[in-house]
Amino acid sequence: MKLWENFGGNELFLLITTAAAYFVYFLLIRRPDKLAKQIRILSLLWGMSIGILYDFTIGGGRTDFYKINDLNNYEVTDVLYYLLFAPFGYFFFYFYEKMKIGKKTFIIYVLVWALLGVFFQWVLTAAGIITLQKGYRIAHSFPIFLLTQTLTGVYIQVLKSKEQLSAAE
Amino acid sequence: MGFVLIVSLAWLVLMLFTSMNKKLTFIENTFVYLVALVIHINFTWIVYEELNMAKISQQILDNSAFLIHRSITLPLTVAITMNLFRTAPSFGSKLFKTTLSVLFLVVAVVIALYFDIVEYKKWNIGYEIIYLILLHLVVQYLLKHFGQLKTRGVNEA
Numbered sequence: 001m002k003l004w005e006n007f008g009g010n011e012l013f014l015l016i017t018t019a020a021a022y023f024v025y026f027l028l029i030r031r032p033d034k035l036a037k038q039i040r041i042l043s044l045l046w047g048m049s050i051g052i053l054y055d056f057t058i059g060g061g062r063t064d065f066y067k068i069n070d071l072n073n074y075e076v077t078d079v080l081y082y083l084l085f086a087p088f089g090y091f092f093f094y095f096y097e098k099m100k101i102g103k104k105t106f107i108i109y110v111l112v113w114a115l116l117g118v119f120f121q122w123v124l125t126a127a128g129i130i131t132l133q134k135g136y137r138i139a140h141s142f143p144i145f146l147l148t149q150t151l152t153g154v155y156i157q158v159l160k161s162k163e164q165l166s167a168a169e
Numbered sequence: 170m171g172f173v174l175i176v177s178l179a180w181l182v183l184m185l186f187t188s189m190n191k192k193l194t195f196i197e198n199t200f201v202y203l204v205a206l207v208i209h210i211n212f213t214w215i216v217y218e219e220l221n222m223a224k225i226s227q228q229i230l231d232n233s234a235f236l237i238h239r240s241i242t243l244p245l246t247v248a249i250t251m252n253l254f255r256t257a258p259s260f261g262s263k264l265f266k267t268t269l270s271v272l273f274l275v276v277a278v279v280i281a282l283y284f285d286i287v288e289y290k291k292w293n294i295g296y297e298i299i300y301l302i303l304l305h306l307v308v309q310y311l312l313k314h315f316g317q318l319k320t321r322g323v324n325e326a
Contacts, residue, residue, distance in 0.1 A: 045203045052211070074218070163194075
């Protein structure tokens with residue numbers, strides 16, 4: 001495990017993007033309509049877990065469809081990349097509640113997030129943080145995002161039937 | 170055959186989790202599953218791929234069996250154990266339930282070793298048992314703090 005191969009543009013871009021995402025996250029959790037503490041922690045963990053699950057399943061191991069940062073190995077800067085997923089988990093949960101997503105808006109919400117995911121992956125690829133390999137293309141990520149966001153939406157629906165998402169303050 | 174046995178174990182754990190009388194809330198169960206998943210994925214990657222202490226089969230079915238055990242069987246077994254902890258009246262009872270959980274996961278590892286799904290180089294069952302016990306402790310500790318977040322929120326309100 002290395003700190004990084006060489007600290008270059010991709011590491012700097014990753015640092016700035018992660019800092020920006022957490023800045024927006026901290027702004028959102030200062031709002032009165034923020035999510036309850038347990039939901040907040042869960043949404044962060046949810047975002048990070050999905051990033052880790054995909055990267056260590058199709059991004060590494062036998063398939064090894066893409067590498068993160070400069071090496072196929074685990075670098076400390078890769079942790080930054082996984083931490084970047086966490087606030088997006090919160091954003092997905094927060095806007096789902098804030099925009100009162102229901103049966104009629106579910107498909108659009110999931111589709112927009114899936115497209116956003118593909119766009120964001122394109123940005124990360126252009127910045128040299130993700131390098132696609134072994135015939136894997138960005139378009140292949142679309143069904144993965146679609147499935148992930150749909151499952152997340154379905155999960156939130158079930159969660160809403162059991163818990164209050166917004167903080168009672 | 171290894172693939173068949175590992176998938177059967179995953180199915181069994183999934184059925185047990187679905188049908189059991191859960192003592193944790195829905196959100197706590199998700200928390201436990203995700204925490205165990207994140208720790209175990211990172212642990213297996215570091216031990217197997219980075220430190221080369223063990224090797225995963227590159228044969229497609231065996232590799233899939235490894236992924237199924239890593240992503241379904243292990244985190245769900247930990248989740249079942251955490252649910253059983255809630256009804257444990259004493260420390261001894263918790264210790265017994267942890268032992269059973271670790272034993273079950275060790276059986277899965279022995280199956281994986283026997284059918285060459287994984288191959289140990291500088292790793293052994295003893296290390297695996299220590300890791301599994303520590304994993305249960307860490308998840309239990311984190312769950313305790315996660316549960317307190319809700320209690321604190323109610324008190325503040």
